[in-house]
Amino acid sequence: MALFDRPRTGGSPRSVAAGDTWWYAAVAGEAAGSFSARIRIRMRRACLAAILLLTLTYAGLVLTATGRRWGNAAVAGRLTDPAVGRFLSEHPSLQGLGTLSLVLAVLLLIAVGVLRKRYARLGLALGTTAAALAVAELLQRYAPGPRFVTASGVAVESGFPSSPAVLALGTVFGLLLVVPHRLRSAAVSLGALWSVALGAHSVASGHHRPGDVIAADLLVLAAFAATVALLARKGKVRPAYRRGLPFQRFLLTVPVALLAIGGLAAGGYLLGDCLPGTGPLPVELPRIAHRCGQALAAGTGAATALGLLGLLRRVDLDPASAPYRIGHTVPGDQDPFPEEPDHEIS
Structure with missing residues (x-):
């Protein structure tokens, strides 16, 4: 660092052991x-935490007999829950609307990226x-x-x-x-x-079983955390301005926070009462397992979104603007650096 260089506002202190190369290494993210x-x-x-939770979910719900019986009970419980059956019978077109909303969400992501001319970031999100x-x-x-097999052995x-x-x-995080x-x-x-609603309908x-939706949320969280880590490794993240949360965004964040807390709390409370044993399933257990799975899936989806937003709270992922821009071209016969003293580079 030269003697006339000043430290960056809000930056980390200069390391004595790094010598004069500290400033350039900090700019490069090294x-x-x-x-x-x-x-x-x-x-x-x-x-790494998301991958660990995904592994534990896979081991607990797929590899263990208790987890598989719980998943089967959650699937069977939808048939014994009158509220679920009545809702699905009154809205038979929800499956088609869900597929259409997925297509529109991907198109919205592409449209936002193209309109803002963030082609590289759009490709990274889609990738x-x-x-x-x-x-x-x-x-x-x-x-x-x-x-898994059906009742007919298929x-x-x-x-x-x-x-x-x-x-x-993935489209939401994109x-x-x-x-x-x-x-x-x-x-x-x-x-x-919207993503939680689609998972609840599936x-x-x-x-799908509740564990399938929970694993999907953790997988997407791990993928986008790795992507942001790669951007930071390339030095393409920068600190954002520390502003208070506006009232409009506060109104949108509070429902997600309540859904995450309420879903995980209700699912954890019901989980102890709906873990099946080795004998035949009780009559009330499938319905409780279905409600428990819905609560856990909704809570996990909301918690992953809030977790990623919290990790990136003061991180700006927009590419930095160019420090200067050439406004016009210089004619071929004109010297861009004339000899007048007013144009000398000091």
């Missing part, structure tokens, strides 16, 4: 105490979602574990993790990379409520 390095470490730990979908398909086909393909849930939450920083929490909060309709 210094141990730089902003980019802190974000990289934070997101890397979040990615991360596609990678999460590929991992989900590989886990469904090749992950070890018993295959084998059912594994839905762990749920591909529609991966696509839904908005983090293309929307402005001031609109990020509002966009993700609305998208999280569980209520019997297409």
Whole structure:
């Protein structure tokens, strides 16, 4: 660092051992105490934590007999819950609306990225979602574990993790990379409520078990945490202005927080009463297991969205603007650096 250089506002203190190269290393995101390095470490730990929770979910709900019986009870419980049956019978077109909403969500993500000219970030968001979908398909086909069969003995393909849930939450998290920083929490909060609703419908309709939706949320969280860690490794993140949360965004964040707390609390409370044993299932257990699975899936989806927003609270993912821009071209016969003293470079 030269003698006339001043430290950055809000930056980390200069390391004595780093010598004169500290400032340039901090700009490149290579210094141990730089902003980019802190974000990289934070997101890397979040990615590893999500992978660990995904592994525990897979081990508990797929590899153990109790977890499989609980998943079967949750699927069977939708048939014994009159509220679920009445809702599905009164709204038979929800399945088609869910598929249409997924298509529109992807188109919305592409439109926002194109209109804001964030082509690289849009490609990164779509690539991360596609990678999460590929991992989900590989886990469904090749992950070890018993295959489920119907009452007639027909084998059912594994839905762990749920591909529609991966696509839904991946599209929501992709908005983090293309929307402005001031609109990020509002966009993700609305998208999280929509993603939770799609997951609840897939569980209520019997297409997926609650564990499939929970695993999908954790998989998407791990994928986008790794993506942000990669951006920080390249030095493409910067601190955002510390502003208070506006009232409009506060109104959108509070329902997601209540859904996360209430869903996880209710699911944890009901979980102790709906774990099946080795004997025949009690009459009331499937309905309780279904409600427990719905609560846990909704709470996990909302908690992952809030967790990623919290990790990126004061992190701006928008690419930095160019320090200067050439306004016009210089004619071929004109010297861009004339000899007048007023134009000399001092």
